[in-house]
Amino acid sequence: MLDNIHDNIAKLISMYEAERQRAEALEHRKADMEAEILEYRKQITELNRQIDNLRLAGAVQTTADRREARASVDSLIRKIDRCIKLLES
Numbered sequence: 001m002l003d004n005i006h007d008n009i010a011k012l013i014s015m016y017e018a019e020r021q022r023a024e025a026l027e028h029r030k031a032d033m034e035a036e037i038l039e040y041r042k043q044i045t046e047l048n049r050q051i052d053n054l055r056l057a058g059a060v061q062t063t064a065d066r067r068e069a070r071a072s073v074d075s076l077i078r079k080i081d082r083c084i085k086l087l088e089s
Contacts, residue, residue: 053073053077056073056076057069057070057073
């Protein structure tokens with residue numbers, strides 16, 4: 001009977017260790033996925049910014065030639081980036 005209890009305790013400890021390792025692996029995987037999600041969100045933000053820039057360039061293009069429009073958009077982007085940096089600091 002004592003041996004049976006000892007065996008059950010050993011099995012319980014073994015099962016606990018296996019679940020603990022599984023939980024740690026899942027926690028690492030979760031952290032990796034969260035980092036990946038953050039990276040994808042940054043990419044989405046950048047792509048949305050590029051879309052907005054292209055739309056703005058298209059709107060400006062009807063009133064000026066292509067180079068002037070591009071220079072104007074680039075200038076606006078630099079100004080906006082400077083403003084964002086000032087707000088962040």
